[in-house]
Amino acid sequence: MKSKPDAAAPQRNVDAGAQPWMLVETLHQDRATLVSLGGRLREMSSLPRAVRSTVGGRSSAQVWAEVARSIDVVREHAASRDVTIPTGSGRTRVVLHPVVGPSGAVHGIALWVGDAESAVPQRPEDALAVTFESERRAFVVDADCLRALATDLPSDIRTSFTSPEVFRKIDVDDAVGAIGALLQPAPDDGATWTGLASTTHLPGVSRLDLVFTADDDGSTWRGLVHAVESETVAQPRLETAAFAALGQVSPQMALVLMDVTHNRLIRWLTDPVPQIQWKGIVDDRDTPHPDDVTRIFAAASGMYAGTETSTSVDGIRLRRIGGGWTVVDARAALLPREKSSPRLMLVQMTVVGHTDDPDPVPVDDTGHPSLLD
Incomplete structure (x- = not known):
């Protein structure tokens, strides 16, 4: 009491x-x-x-x-x-x-x-x-x-x-x-x-x-x-509304906004490619197979330099959760930007297969440097 x-x-x-x-x-x-x-x-x-x-x-x-x-x-x-x-x-x-x-x-x-x-x-x-x-x-x-x-x-x-x-x-x-x-x-x-x-x-x-x-x-x-x-609720800018619409009208596609300089995923516009161990979630290894990372950066260098507005890389192996690789074909288009704005690209990924190729990358690897390096 x-x-x-x-x-x-x-x-x-x-x-x-x-x-x-x-x-x-x-x-x-x-x-x-x-x-x-x-x-x-x-x-x-x-x-x-x-x-x-x-x-x-x-x-x-x-x-x-x-x-x-x-x-x-x-x-x-x-x-x-x-x-x-x-x-x-x-x-x-x-x-x-x-x-x-x-x-x-x-x-x-x-x-x-x-x-x-x-x-x-x-x-x-x-x-x-x-x-x-x-x-x-x-x-x-x-x-x-x-x-x-x-x-x-x-x-x-x-x-x-x-x-x-x-x-x-x-x-x-x-x-x-x-x-x-x-x-x-x-x-x-x-x-x-x-x-x-x-x-x-x-x-x-x-x-x-x-x-x-x-x-x-x-x-x-x-x-x-x-x-x-x-x-x-702020009225979305035209670009934001367009991104949202892409995700709604193309549910079968994996569309993602990426940073050109660092080749980092920024925002998924649809559901992501499933069961992938994306960089930064479990460790800092690059998600693609190291041989494919080299091809990706080579393809992106033209967009970083401003000499190209689109590119494509087929047969990219993405590290799967639990082992193995999901193979995707990727198409990328550079987005218009102002001079001081970041370089962004819209990337479409299409799953074309799977492979059990060995993973040669140690878990403490930190990945490929950016295009600035």
């Missing part, structure tokens, strides 16, 4: 009007903007204005100064912070929890600011720090951050995912815009792409907001993905 509360003890005010949690993106060292307020989308809006609006009155500037100072501390130490400061005739509490990326950098901060006598509402676990590695064309997450969002995950959970895996789980409203931004050859320091996406693979979540910012050398993009309450 629970004892009655001490009448003399101060009681926490748990009311429906309690201040909501904010989510702040801290993807660039010189920036901290508001992306969510109480689960509602805020498109990188002013954080000082949001804090001052929350506090109000003469103490708002004082509270913002503490919030700014606390954000710097959390960024430096990647640890939670809880501080209470006197404000006027009362006290204001500032609570911060970092959203940490795979390299240990703080990609975002969950922030609560309110009356120190009020109960802090339960913090939503709805944000994930992500890093996109440009060279590998892979999305990487922190295992602990992933476990905070999903229960019953295995101890040997994967933390690196290929682009096709991600784009099959998350339907980005402007997929072409996202791909064009993340694959651009030399993004400026602080270059940022934001967009909305839908998913049916996260219980209770239908809409996601994605924010990605390039680091200073362009080798990685730091990202923050979080659930939002939004009914907005």
Whole structure:
């Protein structure tokens, strides 16, 4: 039996009007903007204005100064912070929890600011720090951050995912815009792409907001993905709609968008060729047989140089899950692009057979270098 509360003890005010949690993106060292307020989308809006609006009155500037100072501390130490400061005739509490990326950098901060006598509402676990590695064309997450969002995950959970895996789980409203931004050859320091996406693979979540910012050398993009309450569905660009239509009218074809420079799969437009051990899922070996890799890169070199707009390679052996090879004929066409955009090609794969040729590639092989090397 629970004892009655001490009448003399101060009681926490748990009311429906309690201040909501904010989510702040801290993807660039010189920036901290508001992306969510109480689960509602805020498109990188002013954080000082949001804090001052929350506090109000003469103490708002004082509270913002503490919030700014606390954000710097959390960024430096990647640890939670809880501080209470006197404000006027009362006290204001500032609570911060970092959203940490795979390299240990703080990609975002969950922030609560309110009356120190009020109960802090339960913090939503709805944000994930992500890093996109440009060279590998892979999305990487922190295992602990992933476990905070999903229960019953295995101890040997994967933390690196290929682009096709991600784009099959998350339907980005402007997929072409996202791909064009993340694959651009030399993004400026602080270059940022934001967009909305839908998913049916996260219980209770239908809409996601994605924010990605390039680091200073362009080798990685730091990202923050979080659930939002939004009914907005952006009208897809013409190219995005065309890709979706291709997948719908040609279900018998395996169509995929590929990066010319690295010969990496980016996004399947139909179901993929089945039972293939794609590069980056189990290990980093190239998926095709090494003899066929040489032929593929030779064929793609003309499109990379701009001297050809299409090519074909027949008899490509793709490594099967469990051993052996699936043989496909491939036809590729270069997509139109602006000067600073990545070179992308649309590839059609047709299964023509299977073979049990021996696999000469050791499992620790990292594959053929890109056309840049």
